[in-house]
Amino acid sequence: MILFRKVAILGAGLLGASLGKALKKFGAAQSVEVWSRSESTREKCLRQAWCDKVSETPQQCVKDADLVVLCATINAIEEHMRLIAPALKGGAIVTDVGSTKAHLCSVAEDAFKDSAGVFVGSHPMAGSEKSGLEYASGELFVGRPCFITPAAGAGDKVFDAAKKLDELWRALGSDTRTITPDLHDRIVARISHLPHILAANLSALTGEQPDAADLAFAASSGFRDTTRVAGGSPDMWRSIISTNKTEILKALADYRGKIDSFIKALDESDFEMTNSVLEAGRKFRNGLDAK
Amino acid sequence: MILFRKVAILGAGLLGASLGKALKKFGAAQSVEVWSRSESTREKCLRQAWCDKVSETPQQCVKDADLVVLCATINAIEEHMRLIAPALKGGAIVTDVGSTKAHLCSVAEDAFKDSAGVFVGSHPMAGSEKSGLEYASGELFVGRPCFITPAAGAGDKVFDAAKKLDELWRALGSDTRTITPDLHDRIVARISHLPHILAANLSALTGEQPDAADLAFAASSGFRDTTRVAGGSPDMWRSIISTNKTEILKALADYRGKIDSFIKALDESDFEMTNSVLEAGRKFRNGLDAK
Numbered sequence: 151m152i153l154f155r156k157v158a159i160l161g162a163g164l165l166g167a168s169l170g171k172a173l174k175k176f177g178a179a180q181s182v183e184v185w186s187r188s189e190s191t192r193e194k195c196l197r198q199a200w201c202d203k204v205s206e207t208p209q210q211c212v213k214d215a216d217l218v219v220l221c222a223t224i225n226a227i228e229e230h231m232r233l234i235a236p237a238l239k240g241g242a243i244v245t246d247v248g249s250t251k252a253h254l255c256s257v258a259e260d261a262f263k264d265s266a267g268v269f270v271g272s273h274p275m276a277g278s279e280k281s282g283l284e285y286a287s288g289e290l291f292v293g294r295p296c297f298i299t300p301a302a303g304a305g306d307k308v309f310d311a312a313k314k315l316d317e318l319w320r321a322l323g324s325d326t327r328t329i330t331p332d333l334h335d336r337i338v339a340r341i342s343h344l345p346h347i348l349a350a351n352l353s354a355l356t357g358e359q360p361d362a363a364d365l366a367f368a369a370s371s372g373f374r375d376t377t378r379v380a381g382g383s384p385d386m387w388r389s390i391i392s393t394n395k396t397e398i399l400k401a402l403a404d405y406r407g408k409i410d411s412f413i414k415a416l417d418e419s420d421f422e423m424t425n426s427v428l429e430a431g432r433k434f435r436n437g438l439d440a441k
Numbered sequence: 442m443i444l445f446r447k448v449a450i451l452g453a454g455l456l457g458a459s460l461g462k463a464l465k466k467f468g469a470a471q472s473v474e475v476w477s478r479s480e481s482t483r484e485k486c487l488r489q490a491w492c493d494k495v496s497e498t499p500q501q502c503v504k505d506a507d508l509v510v511l512c513a514t515i516n517a518i519e520e521h522m523r524l525i526a527p528a529l530k531g532g533a534i535v536t537d538v539g540s541t542k543a544h545l546c547s548v549a550e551d552a553f554k555d556s557a558g559v560f561v562g563s564h565p566m567a568g569s570e571k572s573g574l575e576y577a578s579g580e581l582f583v584g585r586p587c588f589i590t591p592a593a594g595a596g597d598k599v600f601d602a603a604k605k606l607d608e609l610w611r612a613l614g615s616d617t618r619t620i621t622p623d624l625h626d627r628i629v630a631r632i633s634h635l636p637h638i639l640a641a642n643l644s645a646l647t648g649e650q651p652d653a654a655d656l657a658f659a660a661s662s663g664f665r666d667t668t669r670v671a672g673g674s675p676d677m678w679r680s681i682i683s684t685n686k687t688e689i690l691k692a693l694a695d696y697r698g699k700i701d702s703f704i705k706a707l708d709e710s711d712f713e714m715t716n717s718v719l720e721a722g723r724k725f726r727n728g729l730d731a732k
Binding site: 275276277294295297325327329333336337338340341342344345346347348349350351352353354355356357358359361362364365366367368369370372373374375376377378379380381382383384385387388391392395398399402403404405406408409410412413416417419421424425427428429430431432433434435436437438439 | 566567568585586588616618620624627628629631632633635636637638639640641642643644645646647648649650652653655656657658659660661663664665666667668669670671672673674675678679682683686689690693694695696697699700701703704707708710712715716718719720721722723724725726727728729730
């Protein structure tokens, strides 16, 4: 079912290109128009079946669009918000796919205050350690969680837009949930940013050991799974970490407390306690697979 | 090529049954005989094509065996060493598949001091979060690292046995390396036990949050990969942790230091430093895939 006549996508990396593919695959958009900063990416997009038109500027791209999706890095999303706000048609819905929401939603509140369009954040949790148009898939969002984050206390216009976005992401196969930007940031700090930081630190620590080559030899599926996310782009993570610093620090402090207790128990040979952590860890982890 | 005429396998869980299958698949043994504590497992083994005979006791099973492989948990392996030592024929080689080596090798030194057989530890790193005969695969060892751990300063008889075991694990597809039990325990503490403990603590911490259900909803591939090993059996890990306590404590202390530095840098908004950790983590992790 066509939910939006014209969709403008700003940024054609893994998420932007996958969104373009998915919109056509599931018949949710009549026309998909793309802008990318890079000319070579714009040329690649023109050769894609899902892409109807490519624009030279963000402002041109969003003209007459019913939905605009900001698919660049967090810093670029901020910049694009300010560029496109005056160029939107009345009633246009703008969303983004950034991994942190409180910061971006507060930037949006300012950027769109005089705009004819309305902004509501989205976060389809469909990343990958791969990046770029080449890895795009129209099924990227299928079965993945997606948050829609209208600002707390926003008016009817915002909530109507949130409802429309909920329909859209469901149409692309996501499991959606609508929550406040602040609650979103707490959740992703704990379920996405913390695991990423822990994996990166584990991988970095291993790599700086004098016998790193022997450790690499012995790295079997356990180590590889545990550190897989550490293979992703640090640049993308820089802006995630800086825009969700407070919640990440809380999650890290809790984790350090947990590790401290484990170290103390192991040092005292309290294997009942260490085992209880392993049991609790197994219980939560196996519960995820049972879902 | 047949490397051993008769192989006795004590314990028919994932590793024991996979070893039996692999020995026949790669033609490395003429006959495979199994003992298992559980009668129902013994009956299941009898119905397996790779199993030539099932014994009622460990002592019967190892009689006339050219190679004995101890495939139970660490505690049971210790017990089996003492039971079989007097029952071995001259020149029989005994090995095990336990995940820690210094403790087991020192138990073996005592257990086999008057035996006609010779003990050398092995550690095929081919575990899985699955356990049990049902998941056995003759390809389990293919492409996986395997350590052979003759005691430091051992005599010719031990080194000849280590060489024979090296041939065996290679025949089953493993990448082998021969090192001392102490060095082995340092390596696995850092590449296997530390990741397991970190993943279990992350999963346990997440499960004890008041909004654990929302966190489970948002758990995408990143969290699932990072905590996959936490789904494994805590009972197996109890003995691993207790027999490799010293090296695990060293690894955990190093990791805590790393996390402390990261927390400090993030708290001070030193994003150059946090990014350098993510970069180092990516470099080591991607190096593993390039191998």
